[in-house]
Amino acid sequence: MDLDLLFRALSDATRRRLIDELAERDGQTLFELHVRLITYYGASLSRQALSKHLQVLEEAGLLRTEWQWRSKHHFLDLTPLRHAWTLWLAGHAGERAPESRPSAAEPSAAQPAAPQPDAAPAAAPSPSPPQRRTPA
Incomplete structure (x- = not known):
């Protein structure tokens, strides 16, 4: 399985719309898909x-076609996406699960909380006076 072909196929908005349309109603002809788009x-x-x-979607394995009389019908095949998840993405997700990563909205324990804009500024601790040395 070629991940580059798969991700190239998914990189185009029109092809993603085609996948959405086939997910909603599988087995459409070229004419039906054209009208829906x-x-x-x-x-x-x-x-x-x-x-x-x-054709790009078919080369990536995301489509299979079937001739029914004189019409070519297109069927969505999500197997390549499952393989991509298994081969590549799941390995990265296993290192650190997305749920365990702090989101930008949640402050983490390692980062101090940002000061609130309407809160009064904290008073800086006053430095202690310098110690004088006494001659010995």
Whole structure:
């Protein structure tokens, strides 16, 4: 499995919309997908351009096609995403689970709390007077 192909396929907004459409209603033809992209997303792309996007998704393994009479139907296959998670992402998640990382909204124990803007500034401790040496 080529992760570069998978992530290249997922890097384009049109291809992600195609995945969303197929997740909602699997087995659509090129014509059906084209109409849905124009109707729901206002996409202005030709069927040839859409066909190329579908080809990229198919090369990445995210689509499988099936001919039914004279129509080519497109079916979503999430197996490559599961493999990507298993091979690459799960290894990183295992090092440090996302739940264990402090979020930007939560102060961590290692970081002091930021002063509140409307709180009165804390008085600085007054330095002790210097000690005088007495001659011996």
